[in-house]
Amino acid sequence: MIETGIPKVDEFLGGVKPKGKNLVYYIQHGVEGEIFVIQTVYNSLKNGGTCVFVVSSTTPDNIRNLFKEFGWDIDPYKNNLFFVDAYNPLIGALSNEKYVVSNPDNIEDFSKVITDVLKELHPGTIVFGSLSTVMDLCGETETIEAVRSWNKLAMLYDHVMVYNFTAWPYSRETLDLIKKDMFNAVISIGGIAERVIFGQYFGILKSDWAKETKKSMLFRVLRPGGIKLFIPKILVTGPFDAGKSSFVHALSTRAISVDRFGTTIALDHGHVDYKGFSADIFGTPGQERFDPIIKLLSGESMGIFLVVDSTNPTDFVRAKQMLEITKSYGLPYVVIANKQDLPGALTPEEIRKQFNLPDDVPIIPAVAKDKIGVYEAFEVLIDKITGESDA
Amino acid sequence: MPDTIDMVDKVLADLKKVGGVEACAAASRDGLLIRAILQQEYFSESFAAMSATMLGAAEAATTELGKGVPHRVIVESEHGRLIAVGAGRRALLIVLVDSETGLGLILLELDKAAAKLKELLA
Numbered sequence A: 001m002i003e004t005g006i007p008k009v010d011e012f013l014g015g016v017k018p019k020g021k022n023l024v025y026y027i028q029h030g031v032e033g034e035i036f037v038i039q040t041v042y043n044s045l046k047n048g049g050t051c052v053f054v055v056s057s058t059t060p061d062n063i064r065n066l067f068k069e070f071g072w073d074i075d076p077y078k079n080n081l082f083f084v085d086a087y088n089p090l091i092g093a094l095s096n097e098k099y100v101v102s103n104p105d106n107i108e109d110f111s112k113v114i115t116d117v118l119k120e121l122h123p124g125t126i127v128f129g130s131l132s133t134v135m136d137l138c139g140e141t142e143t144i145e146a147v148r149s150w151n152k153l154a155m156l157y158d159h160v161m162v163y164n165f166t167a168w169p170y171s172r173e174t175l176d177l178i179k180k181d182m183f184n185a186v187i188s189i190g191g192i193a194e195r196v197i198f199g200q201y202f203g204i205l206k207s208d209w210a211k212e213t214k215k216s217m218l219f220r221v222l223r224p225g226g227i228k229l230f231i232p233k234i235l236v237t238g239p240f241d242a243g244k245s246s247f248v249h250a251l252s253t254r255a256i257s258v259d260r261f262g263t264t265i266a267l268d269h270g271h272v273d274y275k276g277f278s279a280d281i282f283g284t285p286g287q288e289r290f291d292p293i294i295k296l297l298s299g300e301s302m303g304i305f306l307v308v309d310s311t312n313p314t315d316f317v318r319a320k321q322m323l324e325i326t327k328s329y330g331l332p333y334v335v336i337a338n339k340q341d342l343p344g345a346l347t348p349e350e351i352r353k354q355f356n357l358p359d360d361v362p363i364i365p366a367v368a369k370d371k372i373g374v375y376e377a378f379e380v381l382i383d384k385i386t387g388e389s390d391a
Numbered sequence B: 001m002p003d004t005i006d007m008v009d010k011v012l013a014d015l016k017k018v019g020g021v022e023a024c025a026a027a028s029r030d031g032l033l034i035r036a037i038l039q040q041e042y043f044s045e046s047f048a049a050m051s052a053t054m055l056g057a058a059e060a061a062t063t064e065l066g067k068g069v070p071h072r073v074i075v076e077s078e079h080g081r082l083i084a085v086g087a088g089r090r091a092l093l094i095v096l097v098d099s100e101t102g103l104g105l106i107l108l109e110l111d112k113a114a115a116k117l118k119e120l121l122a
Helices: A009-013 A034-046 A060-069 A107-120 A131-138 A140-156 A172-181 A244-251 A288-297 A313-325 A348-355 A374-385 B002-017 B041-064 B104-120
Strands: A022-028 A051-055 A081-085 A125-128 A160-167 A185-194 A197-207 A216-222 A226-237 A254-260 A263-274 A277-283 A303-309 A333-338 A363-365 B021-028 B033-037 B072-077 B080-087 B091-097
Touching: A009 A197, A022 A034, A022 A172, A034 A051, A034 A060, A034 A125, A034 A160, A034 A226, A051 A060, A060 A081, A081 A107, A107 A125, A107 A131, A107 A140, A131 A140, A131 A160, A140 A160, A140 A172, A160 A172, A172 A185, A172 A197, A185 B002, A197 B002, A226 A244, A226 A313, A226 A374, A244 A254, A244 A263, A244 A277, A244 A303, A244 A333, A244 A374, A254 B041, A263 A288, A263 A374, A263 B041, A277 A374, A277 B041, A288 A313, A288 B041, A303 A313, A303 A374, A313 A348, A333 A348, A333 A374, A348 A363, A363 A374, B002 B021, B002 B033, B002 B104, B021 B041, B033 B041, B041 B072, B041 B080, B041 B091, B080 B104, B091 B104
Parallel strands: A022 A160, A022 A185, A051 A081, A051 A125, A125 A160, A226 A277, A226 A303, A303 A333, A333 A363
Antiparallel strands: A185 A197, A197 A216, A216 A226, A254 A263, A263 A277, B021 B033, B021 B091, B072 B080, B080 B091
């Protein structure tokens, strides 16, 4: 079965988990794509699988160090991790690995070693650190032929094949074959510089066993930590004294507030690391005199938490108005029914009625000061942002 | 596309070379970090968000009083100074300066860098 260990990807590819399939990480050059296979390998080792790492562009020891850099200890699994060394022979160095490609620029030689590996080892995950390097050394058409036969063989022996491929300017046909034709699943990884969002994204281009999702997601690479889905801005807004700042602080791994006399005057800013997500949270002030600042800060949000005081229904008008000020039409939002511990707090259903909210807007009961309900709210909003319809 | 990122990095790297500049960052007007050269990546997001708020608040305040758009916001404290300038409609530039160096050259370079950043993000 293929498990990538990349947040959300497994969910998207989920459902059926077929054996003998293959997957390619199709990486735009200039993007930190190497980490994808590393994370996949670590994930499958952790789940008790056998892994083979085919290295073409660096030494096996460098790869081992990379795991460390991301904070992943592979020592406990060293009997399940094999390397195919196609690098050291290239620079004329000796190799201590069990599998060595003695002439990495000769595709027959390469194929022979891969074939041995596929036939000898228990079903596991075979990972190519850089298919593009193989292609550079052995030629485009030759490599494509070889990959086709490896994939067939892998299917026969129930291995999973995972390739990292950097899309250098190869011929159009080659790139199209890789993107559309040769693999069961294609995950594309690229960079964006759109307006002010600078970053890296991945998306599932193709998967022949799961329903296709055209959704792409921003990510960042943390050392240690690996790939985290990145949400540059989630806005927390709501009327005065609803508990926005408490909410930001309850949710955040670390947070900063600008407040005077217990009320936020500029903004609360927090950063959340939770379940493979890395998100920045912006909390606005609530009083009307700060509306210009709210407008200023609300651009580029990807989702909104609307915090309301469940004991104070008179504020709901202002809450609705704040949704308007933040120009949040069309953005996913979640209502936080805060202060549920106080007497007289309305239930989420009562709030829905009073507020006149459509049924598909989630209302999460919460006590922000005691961290109750905040992570549930985060998960619900993240699911809405990443396009899970069943949320 | 990643080229724009490289170019923003170049603008920041040049600015960082100016004597007295300890750190610099480019952020969007609405407080998202674009790129930064800082000691600790950790604080850069909050740094960007707070600086965008300061500049935004300053602009709101002076414009409201009929004094026009401020050229920059300079914050002086015991251990250094923070300067934020607008770089077009979308972005702003922020530098942290030590407490000794005179600001003349830094302000000049900052304005130049802001003009470049404005072009890059236009």
